[in-house]
Amino acid sequence: MTPKRPESAGAVPKPVESPALTRPDRGPLYAALDLGTNSCRMLIAQPEGHQFKVVDSFSKSVQLGAGLEGSGRLSRASIYRTIQALRVCKQKLKRHGVTRMRLVATEACRRASNGADFMLRVERETGLKLDIIAPQEEAQLAVVSCAPLVSQRTDQLLVVDIGGGSTELVWIDLTAVPHDERRRAIMRMHMGFHASPVGLPAPKVVDWISVPLGVATLRDQFRDVEDDAARFALMSWFFEENLAEFAPYKDEQSREGFQIVGTSGTVTTVAASHLGLKRYDRNKVDGLTMTSDEIDRVIRSYLALGPAGRRRDPRIGQDRQALIMSGAAILQALLRCWPTDRLSVADRGLREGMLYAQMAADGVLTEKDG
Numbered sequence: 001m002t003p004k005r006p007e008s009a010g011a012v013p014k015p016v017e018s019p020a021l022t023r024p025d026r027g028p029l030y031a032a033l034d035l036g037t038n039s040c041r042m043l044i045a046q047p048e049g050h051q052f053k054v055v056d057s058f059s060k061s062v063q064l065g066a067g068l069e070g071s072g073r074l075s076r077a078s079i080y081r082t083i084q085a086l087r088v089c090k091q092k093l094k095r096h097g098v099t100r101m102r103l104v105a106t107e108a109c110r111r112a113s114n115g116a117d118f119m120l121r122v123e124r125e126t127g128l129k130l131d132i133i134a135p136q137e138e139a140q141l142a143v144v145s146c147a148p149l150v151s152q153r154t155d156q157l158l159v160v161d162i163g164g165g166s167t168e169l170v171w172i173d174l175t176a177v178p179h180d181e182r183r184r185a186i187m188r189m190h191m192g193f194h195a196s197p198v199g200l201p202a203p204k205v206v207d208w209i210s211v212p213l214g215v216a217t218l219r220d221q222f223r224d225v226e227d228d229a230a231r232f233a234l235m236s237w238f239f240e241e242n243l244a245e246f247a248p249y250k251d252e253q254s255r256e257g258f259q260i261v262g263t264s265g266t267v268t269t270v271a272a273s274h275l276g277l278k279r280y281d282r283n284k285v286d287g288l289t290m291t292s293d294e295i296d297r298v299i300r301s302y303l304a305l306g307p308a309g310r311r312r313d314p315r316i317g318q319d320r321q322a323l324i325m326s327g328a329a330i331l332q333a334l335l336r337c338w339p340t341d342r343l344s345v346a347d348r349g350l351r352e353g354m355l356y357a358q359m360a361a362d363g364v365l366t367e368k369d370g
Contacts, residue, residue, distance in 0.1 A: 027046050027047065028046065028047065028100065028362075028364065029044055029045070029046055029055060029096055029097070029098045029099075029100070030044070030045055030046070030047070030052070030098070030100045030101065030355055030358050030359060031043065031044045031045075031093055031096075031098045031100070031101035031102070031103075032045075032101070032102050032103075032350070032351040032352070032353075032354035032355045032358070033089055033101070033102070033103040033104065033128075033130070033351070034104060034106070034349070034350040034351050034354075035062075035064065035082065035086075035103075035104065035105040035106070035108075035109070035130060036064070036105075036106050036107070036108065036163055036164050036165065036350075037064060037065035037068075037106070037107050037108040037163060037164025037165035037166075037214060037216050037217070038061055038062070038063055038064070038065065038164035038215070038216055038323070039059060039060065039061050039062060039164070040058070040059070040060050040062045040064075040082060040085040040086065040089070041057075041058065041059045041060075041351055042057065042058040042059075042089045042092070042351065043056075043057050043351045043352070043355060044056040044057065044092065044093070044096055044098055045355050047359050047364040047365055049365070049366050050365050050366050051148075051365070052355055052356075052359060052365075055096065056092055056096060058085075058088060058089055058092060060085045060088075061319045062078065062081045062082040062085050063078055063081065063216075064078045064079075064081075064082050064108045064109075065078070065107070065108035065112075065164055065165050065216050065217070066078050066216075068108055068111060068112055068165075068217075068220075069217055069220035069221060070220070072111075072112065072113050073112055073113050073114050074108065074109075074112045074114055074115065074118055079118060079121070082122075083121070083122060083125055083126060086122060086126045086128055087125075087126050089126075089128065090126045090127055090128055093128075100358055100362070101358075102131075102354040102357070102358055103128055103129065103130045103131065104130060104131050104132070104133045104350070104354070105119065105130045105131070105132045105133070106132075106133065106138055106163065106165065106166070106350070107135075107163060107164070107165030107166040107212070107214065107217075108164070108165050109130075109132045110132055110134075110135075110165075111165065111212070115132060116132070119132060135166065135168065135210030136193070136208065136210070138161070138166075138168055138210070138350060139159075139161070139168040139169075139170050139208050139210060140170075140189055140190060140192065140193060140353070141190065141349075141350050141353030141354055141357065142159060142161035142168055142170070142263055142349055142350060142353055143159045143170050143172070143186060143189055143353070144186065144187055144189055144190045144352075144353040144356050144357060145263065145346070145348045145349055145350070145351075145352035145353035145356065146159055146186075146261040146263055146344075146346045146348065147183045147184075147186035147187045147356075148183060149261050149286075149287055149344045149346055150174075150182060150183055150186060150259065150261065150344075151259055151342070151344075152179040152180060152182055152183075153179070153257065154174060154182065154257060154258070154259040154342075155173070155174055155175045155257035155258070156171070156172075156173060156174070156175075156253065156257060156258045156259070157171070157172040157174060157186075157203075157258075157259050157260075157261065158170070158171050158172075158248075158258075158259070158260045158261070158338060159172070159260075159261045159263070160260060160261070160262045160263070160264070160267075160334060161263050161264060161349060161350075162214060162215060162262070162263075162264035162265075162266050162267065162327055162330050162331070163214040163215070163264065164214045164215055164216040164217070164323075165212070165214045165216060165217050166210050166211060166212050166213065166214050166217070167210070167211045167213060167214055167239075167330055168208070168209070168210050168211075169208065169209050169211070169243075169246060169334075170193075170205060170207075170208040171205070171206040171207050171208070171246075171247070171248045172186070172203045172204065172205055172206065173203065173204040173205075173206050174203050174204075176201060176202070176203075176204065177201040177202070177203055178201060181201055182203075185200070185201055185202060185203050186203060187356065187360065188200070188202075188360075189203065190353065190356060190357035190360060190361075193205040193208065206247060206248060207246055207247035207248060209243070209245065209246040211239070211242045211243065212242075213238075213239055213242060213330070214330075215264075215265070215266060215323040215324075215326045215327040215330070216323060216326070218235050218238070218239060218326040218329065218330065219235075219322070219323060219325070219326035221235075221238070222234055222235050222238075222326075228303070228306060228307055228325070229303060231325070232303065232325050232328070232329055233329075235325070235326055235329035235330075236329040236330075236332045236333045236336075237333070239329060239330050239333045240333040240336065240337065243333070243337065248338075249337060253338050255339065255340055255341050255342075258338070258340055258342070259340065259342045259343075259344060260334070260338065260340050260342070260343045260344070261343075261344045261346050262331070262343055262344070262345060262346060263346035263347075263348060263349040264327065264349070265320055265323075265327065266324070266327030266328065266330065266331055267331065267343075267345050267346070268280075268285050268286075268345060268347050269315065269316060269317075269320065269324065269327075270290075270295055270298045270299070270328070270331065270345075271285045271288050271290060271345040272284075272285055272315055273298045273301070273302075273315045273316075274288075274290060274294055274295070274297075274298050275288070277315065278314060278315075279314075280317075282347050285345055285347050286345065286346065286347035286348065287344065287345065287346075288344070288345040289342050289343065289344050289345070290343050290345065291340070291341045291342075291343070292335045292339040292340055292341070292343070295331065295335060295343065296332075296335070299328045299331070299332060302316075302324060302325070302328060303325075310324060310325075
């Protein structure tokens with residue numbers, strides 16, 4: 001086990017509704033919407049070679065899961081905020097004439113007793129039909145979105161997606177896949193963890209787990225603990241206890257050939273703080289590699305600030321300051337279990353995975369060597 005690690009983190013770039021970008025041509029458009037426990041996010045994109053170009057986007061903190069931990073239900077206020085945000089998304093989809101789309105809801109709607117009724121209300125009031133996806137599909141899509149960040153030297157890969165209501169971990173053994181095929185092989189996992197085409201080298205999913213604790217749900221479980229440092233420590237160890245059923249938890253992992261890819265607001269905010277950015281810059285954050293020690297220093301600095309200092313810290317942002325310590329507690333627990341010299345920061349996730357999956361299924365992406 002690694003040295004004892006401090007606390008912190010769980011932030012994302014400030015929620016923003018972007019203005020529509022100018023479309024260069026009239027090629028097919030695809031959309032992906034992710035309704036999570038905290039945020040409603042959407043991307044509209046166009047295939048471009050082996051990747052895609054974002055045409056328009058939307059991101060807003062709706063706090064759909066506020067109060068869910070105590071009541072088991074989505075509140076009226078949360079539902080109202082979310083439907084207002086989804087109406088904006090509907091307008092954008094209509095404006096761009098998007099017909100190929102995937103719209104999904106995750107942990108908050110999976111857990112809420114009125115989640116299915118809420119989906120019906122969304123369709124009735126906005127015309128949008130959202131699917132409540134299973135944890136395994138959520139994990140698959142997160143893995144696919146991170147494929148471009150996987151090093152050809154990586155033999156053992158851990159993909160971590162820290163959400164608002166749950167955290168997905170997927171451990172992948174890449175040793176049977178040729179180095180120059182590894183990224184492509186991971187991209188093919190949108191078909192399923194064990195659905196690689198016959199004759200093609202396939203990654204082996206050693207294990208995966210969806211822990212029903214994210215930055216919002218973990219925070220809510222420890223609201224009654226007043227001491228900041230004590231609350232952080234309790235959250236970190238409580239999260240680690242929930243990893244006991246994850247097979248790799250019992251094994252010590254060598255740092256050589258091992259890579260963690262982290263996709264979440266927690267990870268991107270820690271990265272921005274490490275770089276000393278006064279204003280968030282995705283181009284500098286996405287793909288950044290950090291060591292356990294570098295992450296540890298940032299988390300310690302968050303703890304030293306205390307609640308009041310974190311509220312004033314521009315690196316964290318108003319929308320995330322209340323969640324940063326629970327996110328940091330999750331990150332600390334993961335690095336306590338699996339210290340690494342290579343944690344790759346991914347400012348990407350479910351939406352990008354859904355876009356790649358749709359475009360791959362339609363055959364509109366070109367191949368590119370790993």
